[in-house]
Amino acid sequence: MDRRIDRGQATRQHLIAVATELFAERGFDGTSIEAVLAQAGVSRGSLYHHFASKERLFEAVVETVHTQVGEATLAAAAKAADADPRTLLKTGYLAWVRLAGEPVVRRILLIDAPTVLGWRRWRQMEEQYGLGMLKDVLQAAVAEGRLDQQLIEPFSHMLLATGNELALMIALADDVPAAQASAEAAFDEFVTRLLQPPATKPAP
Amino acid sequence: MDRRIDRGQATRQHLIAVATELFAERGFDGTSIEAVLAQAGVSRGSLYHHFASKERLFEAVVETVHTQVGEATLAAAAKAADADPRTLLKTGYLAWVRLAGEPVVRRILLIDAPTVLGWRRWRQMEEQYGLGMLKDVLQAAVAEGRLDQQLIEPFSHMLLATGNELALMIALADDVPAAQASAEAAFDEFVTRLLQPPATKPAP
DNA sequence: CAAGAAACCGACTGTCGGTCTGGAAACTAA
DNA sequence: TTAGTTTCCAGACCGACAGTCGGTTTCTTG
Numbered sequence: 001m002d003r004r005i006d007r008g009q010a011t012r013q014h015l016i017a018v019a020t021e022l023f024a025e026r027g028f029d030g031t032s033i034e035a036v037l038a039q040a041g042v043s044r045g046s047l048y049h050h051f052a053s054k055e056r057l058f059e060a061v062v063e064t065v066h067t068q069v070g071e072a073t074l075a076a077a078a079k080a081a082d083a084d085p086r087t088l089l090k091t092g093y094l095a096w097v098r099l100a101g102e103p104v105v106r107r108i109l110l111i112d113a114p115t116v117l118g119w120r121r122w123r124q125m126e127e128q129y130g131l132g133m134l135k136d137v138l139q140a141a142v143a144e145g146r147l148d149q150q151l152i153e154p155f156s157h158m159l160l161a162t163g164n165e166l167a168l169m170i171a172l173a174d175d176v177p178a179a180q181a182s183a184e185a186a187f188d189e190f191v192t193r194l195l196q197p198p199a200t201k202p203a204p
Numbered sequence: 205m206d207r208r209i210d211r212g213q214a215t216r217q218h219l220i221a222v223a224t225e226l227f228a229e230r231g232f233d234g235t236s237i238e239a240v241l242a243q244a245g246v247s248r249g250s251l252y253h254h255f256a257s258k259e260r261l262f263e264a265v266v267e268t269v270h271t272q273v274g275e276a277t278l279a280a281a282a283k284a285a286d287a288d289p290r291t292l293l294k295t296g297y298l299a300w301v302r303l304a305g306e307p308v309v310r311r312i313l314l315i316d317a318p319t320v321l322g323w324r325r326w327r328q329m330e331e332q333y334g335l336g337m338l339k340d341v342l343q344a345a346v347a348e349g350r351l352d353q354q355l356i357e358p359f360s361h362m363l364l365a366t367g368n369e370l371a372l373m374i375a376l377a378d379d380v381p382a383a384q385a386s387a388e389a390a391f392d393e394f395v396t397r398l399l400q401p402p403a404t405k406p407a408p
Numbered sequence: 409c410a411a412g413a414a415a416c417c418g419a420c421t422g423t424c425g426g427t428c429t430g431g432a433a434a435c436t437a438a
Numbered sequence: 439t440t441a442g443t444t445t446c447c448a449g450a451c452c453g454a455c456a457g458t459c460g461g462t463t464t465c466t467t468g
Contacts, residue, residue, distance in 0.1 A: 008414070032454080033455075033456060034456095042416085044456095045417045046415070048456095048457070053456080054457090111323065115318075119315065150389070151390055154373070154390030157373055158369060158370065158390070160369070161365040161369035162365050165361055166361070166362065172323055172324060183358055190359070190362060193400055196397055208434050208446060236423080238423085238424070248427095248449065248450095249447055250447045251447095252426070409468105410467105412467085413466080420457105420458080423454105424454090426452085426453090428451080430449100431446105432445105432446085434443105434444085435445090
């Protein structure tokens with residue numbers, strides 16, 4: 001039991017907590033390392049001992065937020081488990097939108113993360129929770145004959161994108177409740193149509 | 205005819221051209237003003253005479269690129285005018301994906317613009333071309349009784365988001381032709397299902 | 409009690425976005 | 439022609455900031 005390591009982990013966690021708050025409030029560019037140091041009461045050398053760069057610090061923040069969000073969504077979806085894919089999607093979406101209302105999630109995950117970390121790394125992290133859950137649900141739809149196996153990959157990406165877009169739309173709307181209602185209805189219709197058993201051809 | 209103004213416009217355009225190239229290549233953060241000055245052979249004072257800040261310069265770049273892309277997509281869609289909404293959407297989407305392959309479009313419009321300009325301003329610009337065209341097409345679908353009027357607004361956003369997501373997916377894929385084919389098939393199926401006349405209820 | 413390592417400190421550096429003063433060239437009014 | 443005005447350009451300068459580096463403290467281990 002090395003007390004130095006405990007201490008190190010403590011300041012590390014503390015830095016992440018402080019940085020999370022500041023990043024959520026002012027964004028990545030708007031948050032200076034100096035501000036983090038001042039707020040955390042930690043020296044420069046200490047911070048750079050734990051994180052190689054500002055990006056790395058941000059990355060650590062994203063990771064923790066992402067994990068929290070993923071678990072929360074998972075918990076919400078668990079309540080509606082073994083329902084049909086459509087209600088399952090809707091439930092997960094509602095949970096997601098509620099979470100995306102928080103500045104921490106919106107600013108860090110939706111706005112800054114993709115550009116700071118790069119699209120590839122970002123999607124790679126999404127794979128673990130968001131995309132993973134969507135694929136599971138779509139897999140169930142495949143089992144019901146509502147979807148072709150091949151479509152799971154692209155459809156999951158598309159659903160994720162629409163979910164994020166709607167979440168941003170709601171979060172930044174002038175009239176939040178109205179946007180909420182509109183988006184909810186639209187998403188419902190959207191999912192319903194999307195998971196219809198494949199018709200041979202649409203009406204001409 | 206003031207020759208001073210002509211000269212000013214010339215350097216302004218030159219700066220935009222140089223900045224476009226550098227922004228596309230290295231991104232917004234990765235491009236220093238100094239680099240633009242050096243590449244353009246222009247002094248600091250001159251640049252800041254024409255653009256109040258780096259963001260403003262970027263904004264000007266985004267505007268020109270956006271206009272070009274919009275016109276190109278419009279031209280491609282015009283060839284398939286007065287077709288049914290489904291083929292119209294597919295045609296526009298293909299044109300868009302081809303354009304998004306260019307680093308200039310991908311890096312500047314898809315990756316940097318939303319964060320640098322902010323989501324609101326970005327969507328406001330999209331309204332003019334991307335969203336506008338999508339709404340027109342969806343309006344036609346409404347006229348055919350395939351869609352409710354209320355759904356135009358959210359659906360256009362969702363389609364835009366999926367289009368951008370798929371474009372990024374293709375552009376950054378390891379196997380581009382495969383991703384291209386997969387995305388194309390998925391988008392086709394997606395649009396087909398989305399524009400089906402509203403069934404009363406999906407099969408239980 | 410050394411010896412060594414992990415955690416921490418803070419002055420310092422280079423870069424970068426942005427400002428400011430000054431001046432030259434093109435135009436206008438007298 | 440000349441005095442005044444506007445537009446454009448030049449480049450020294452400034453403050454902020456991310457990241458570095460030699461040194462110090464604090465703890466564990468042999």
